[in-house]
Amino acid sequence: MSPTLHDEIREVVKEYPEPRSAIIPALRLAQERHGGWLPDEAFRQVAEALDVTPAYCVSIASFYDMFHTEPVGRHLVEVCTNVSCAVSGAQRVVEAFERELGVHAGETTEDGNVTLRTVECLGGCGWATVVAVDNRHHLRVQAGDVGGIVKELGE
Ligand code: FES
Known part of the structure; x- marks a missing residue:
C-alpha cells in the first residue's frame, strides 16, 4: 500500500523543530499529489497534517510563484x-x-x-x-x- 499524503507529510515533519516549519515541503508534496496544483482539498490535507489552519496554508502558497492555486497544463x-x-x-x-x-x-x-x-x-x-x-x-x-x-x- 502506498503512503497517504498525510503519512508523507508527517514523515517530512520529523526533520523540523515544529510541524508548521514544514509548510513549504508539505505544500510541494501536496501539489505533486494533486496533479501540479493545490485545490481546497490539498490545503485541508496539509493543514490537518501540520496542525495549522487551511487559511494559513493558502497564505503561504499564494506568496510563492512555485505554488499553483488553479489547474495548470501538462x-x-x-x-x-x-x-x-x-x-x-x-x-x-x-x-x-x-x-x-x-x-x-x-x-x-x-x-x-x-x-x-x-x-x-x-x-x-x-x-x-x-x-x-x-x-x-x-x-x-x-x-x-x-x-x-x-x-x-x-x-
Ligand atoms: S530578472 Fe533575474 S532572471 Fe530575469
Whole structure:
C-alpha cells in the first residue's frame, strides 16, 4: 500500500523543530499529489497534517510563484519579466509565446497542454531573458526562439 499524503507529510515533519516549519515541503508534496496544483482539498490535507489552519496554508502558497492555486497544463512555461529580463526584451518574448500558443499570459491552452505565466526573477539575471519550461531554464531567450521552444512542447 502506498503512503497517504498525510503519512508523507508527517514523515517530512520529523526533520523540523515544529510541524508548521514544514509548510513549504508539505505544500510541494501536496501539489505533486494533486496533479501540479493545490485545490481546497490539498490545503485541508496539509493543514490537518501540520496542525495549522487551511487559511494559513493558502497564505503561504499564494506568496510563492512555485505554488499553483488553479489547474495548470501538462507543461508550464514561465517567462521572467523582472528588471534585467524586462530591459532585455522579456515583453516581446511573452508576446511571442502568446501568439504561438494562442493564449494570454496566465492562461492554459484549450487542449490543456501548456500554461503560460509571467514570473518574478528566476535567478539568472545575467542571462536574460530567462524562460523556465517545466522548471528547466532557457537562457538569453529572444522572441525568435519561441517558435522552437513551443514546437518541443507539441503545440
Ligand atoms: S530578472 Fe530575469 S532572471 Fe533575474
